[in-house]
Amino acid sequence: MASKVTSTQVGIIGAGPAGLLLSHLLHREGIDSVVLEARDRAYVEQRVRAGVCEQPTVDLLDEIGLGTRLHAEGLPHHGFSLRFDGEDHRIALTELTGKSITVYGQQEIVKDLIAAHAGPPIEFEVSDVDVHGIASDTPSVTYTDSGGHRRELRCEVIAGCDGFHGISRRAIPAGALRTFDREYPFAWLGVLAKTPPSDEELIYTHHERGFALHSMRSPEITRLYLQVAPDEDIAAWPDERIFAELRARLATTGGFALHEGPVLDKGVTPMRSFVAEPMRYGSLFLAGDAAHIVPPTGAKGMNLAVADVVVLSRALSDLLRHNDSAGVESYSDTCLRRVWRAEHFSWFMTSMLHVDPAADGFGRRLQLSQLRYTASSTAAATSLAENYVGLPFT
Known part of the structure; x- marks a missing residue:
């Protein structure tokens, strides 16, 4: 026809x-x-x-x-935290650039x-x-x-x-x-949880067990991520295991209370x-x-x-x-x-924050050096903030 x-x-x-x-x-x-x-x-x-x-x-x-x-x-959001060595290091987006981001x-x-x-x-x-x-x-x-x-x-x-x-x-x-093309040797396990966010801002965490991210979608819905293997079986991650791993990676020396709640959605996303x-x-x-x-x-x-x-x-x-x-x-x-x-x-963000399973001690120490420099240098933090809030369209 x-x-x-x-x-x-x-x-x-x-x-x-x-x-x-x-x-x-x-x-x-x-x-x-x-x-x-x-x-x-x-x-x-x-x-x-x-x-x-x-x-x-x-x-x-x-x-x-x-x-x-x-x-x-x-x-x-006017800033976010880099969390490593058990401590938060705030990147003050608006203070550094005069701009912000919006979670929507x-x-x-x-x-x-x-x-x-x-x-x-x-x-x-x-x-x-x-x-x-x-x-x-x-x-x-x-x-x-x-x-x-x-x-x-x-x-x-x-x-x-x-x-x-x-x-x-x-x-x-x-x-x-x-x-x-570049494929990374890790993926993100992401969950959407029906619970208020545990912090007012995003938290990007570098931990020896792997990267974790605390984010949100609304005052009642939290978005959370864990670094996992690219071929990770989602069935191996019941809710209680996910929250236990999040508690371990997001922990701080001063104590961090992770809000937990029913998981509305979860999945594994490869990174490339x-x-x-x-x-x-x-x-x-x-x-x-x-x-x-x-x-x-x-x-x-x-x-x-x-x-x-x-x-x-x-x-x-x-x-x-x-x-x-x-x-x-x-x-x-x-x-x-x-x-x-x-x-x-x-x-840059991915390499600085994730744990590469093939990296040796030299590579791990380079990551920590970059994190510490970014958190302590106004120039480095400003460069990160400028890129994060968005460069002009043209």
């Missing part, structure tokens, strides 16, 4: 923060787009992902009128973007997605809609915002991309660094996790996706409204400068 053909200016694959924000920004510029998503709406709005919004991300959401719920429900779950931003979505409805539950003609100026996307009907979407540009495992990056011909260059091939532009992955230690993943689509929306506006191609020609280089800075920062 023949496909039903529709047209738009920008076809967007993926309804995560990158795809939804790009559609929103383009609509503000009078540019039409269609968003295609493999999952259903309920799944997209509930999947637990990142929770730290950099200052530039918060400023952008305010600028486009989507910051109301973030400020009502999000948790602003990625799924909440997705909900806000879906609620504010204008233009053609988001097409959820699509399958068999494929892209065509990306080396030309008449690309298209074919897919099967939620009703089982075959569709063809003709567009001027395709934005691949479908994550690391999506089809967009794989559609680029072999040899056209250079990829840089990945970058694909360039972030464009012909009429196909990659954004967010489709182009790059960072280990979560630096809290950069979602914020990098936001930065990408800010640059991309401006470039596409210039191209489609004014026939000015300068922005799209420089898109990849502009984004990659910020991407590689975030990659380095995320690697």
Whole structure:
């Protein structure tokens, strides 16, 4: 049966923060787009992902009128603790940089973007997605809609915002991309617990038993992480074992009371660094996790996706409204400068805080030396804080 053909200016694959924000920004510029998503709406709005919004991300959401719920429900943070040697060493973000971060779950931003979505409805539950003609100026996307009907979407540009495992990056011909990849010898076991946070701020902990992170999602929900092996079996971690290990790693010489409660969700997340260059091939532009992955230690993943689509929306506006191609020609280089800075920062935080099972005593002492220097040097703490609160989008 023949496909039903529709047209738009920008076809967007993926309804995560990158795809939804790009559609929103383009609509503000009078540019039409269609968003295609493999999952259903309920799944997209509930999947637990990142929770730290950099200052530039918060400023952008305010600028486009989507910051109301973030400020009502999000948790602003003006510092966080590096915990090692059984002691806390506060990194005073606002004092050092004049900026802060806000804890507000990625799924909440997705909900806000879906609620504010204008233009053609988001097409959820699509399958068999494929892209065509990306080396030309008449690309298209074919897919099967939620009703089982075959569709063809003709567009001027395709934005691949479908994550690391999506089809967009794989559609680029072999040899056209250079990829840089690093896998780490550990993973994070993350839990969402129904209990008030045990501290007002995030706690990044270096401990001989492995890294631990105390975070939060709301005044009633705590987010906690433990360093584990990449092949760790989640079934081997009942709730009581998780909290016992958290108590051991988060302990301080002055005593630290960890609040415990029912575990609402838990899972193991492998850690890797990945970058694909360039972030464009012909009429196909990659954004967010489709182009790059960072280990979560630096809290950069979602914020990098936001930065990408800010640059991309401006470039596409210039191209489609004014026939000015300068922005799209420089898109990849502009984004990659910020991407590689975030990659380095995320690697730095990961290397400083985690226990490498293959490291010798020399390596362990280097970690402690870096931690002690960062905690005692205003210059080192300022550099960390500046990267953590977020560099400018361009």
